Amino acid sequence: MRKFAVLFSMAFATSLFIPSAHAGDPAAYGKPLPQSASTPISQAIAGFDAHAGKPARFSGRIAQVCQAEGCWMVLEDNGQTARVMFKEHAFTIPKDSAGQADVHGVLSRKDLTPAQVKHLEEDSKGLPVASVEYRIVADGVVLRPR
Numbered sequence: 099m100r101k102f103a104v105l106f107s108m109a110f111a112t113s114l115f116i117p118s119a120h121a122g123d124p125a126a127y128g129k130p131l132p133q134s135a136s137t138p139i140s141q142a143i144a145g146f147d148a149h150a151g152k153p154a155r156f157s158g159r160i161a162q163v164c165q166a167e168g169c170w171m172v173l174e175d176n177g178q179t180a181r182v183m184f185k186e187h188a189f190t191i192p193k194d195s196a197g198q199a200d201v202h203g204v205l206s207r208k209d210l211t212p213a214q215v216k217h218l219e220e221d222s223k224g225l226p227v228a229s230v231e232y233r234i235v236a237d238g239v240v241l242r243p244r
Contacts, residue, residue, distance in 0.1 A: 122243055127189045129238040131155060131202045140176035142205055143232055150205045156180070156234060157200045160241070166221045168193045173201070173234075180205065180232035181218075182239070189239075197244040203236030 136157035142149040158173030158180070168190035170183050182201050184190065210218070210229050218227040 125241045125243075127191055127239045127241070128184065128236065129202070131200055131238045131240055136200045138175040139173045139180050139232075140178040143178045143180065146205070146207070146232075150207070153202065153204055153237075155200060155202050156205065157198065160195050160197060160199050162222050162225060163191060163193050163195050164221045165193055165223050168195070170221075171195065171199065171239075173199060178232075180234050182234045182236050184239070185235050185237045188237070191239060191241065195241050198242040200240045200242075201234055201236040202238045203234040205232065205234050207231070208233045 132155060134155050136155045137149065139156050139158040142154070142156055156173065158175040160171055161174035161179060162172040164170045169187055170181055171191060172179050172181050182199075182203065185203065208231055210227070210231065212229075215227045215229055219225065
């Protein structure tokens with residue numbers, strides 16, 4: 099009986115240290131993304147009228163993440179940026195997220211009030227926020243770590 103208990107506890111302890119995912123694996127949040135190709139955010143902004151107002155898949159480098167809750171991120175590609183808000187605050191991402199991301203959502207251009215600018219600057223630990231920005235309201239995100 100003792101031998102069984104020792105073997106069982108060793109097996110249990112060993113199983114605690116086996117990670118369920120590899121550190122470099124993509125992480126998904128929200129709804130699954132459609133299998134369509136992603137449009138880099140710089141191309142979507144350059145062709146804004148063709149891409150705005152309808153659900154699509156976009157990609158870019160994670161430039162910022164909300165440091166208060168992880169409830170938004172900024173995607174950057176080729177000098178162009180868009181803030182990604184998570185639809186209905188249905189999910190958040192880790193505040194230390196970095197690397198590339200694909201998102202599925204609707205692109206728009208948003209005029210921010212001074213109060214909104216101040217709030218976003220506080221959430222980004224003082225980084226400047228423009229009064230007009232491109233924005234994606236996303237229902238799904240896939241993070242691809244560096």
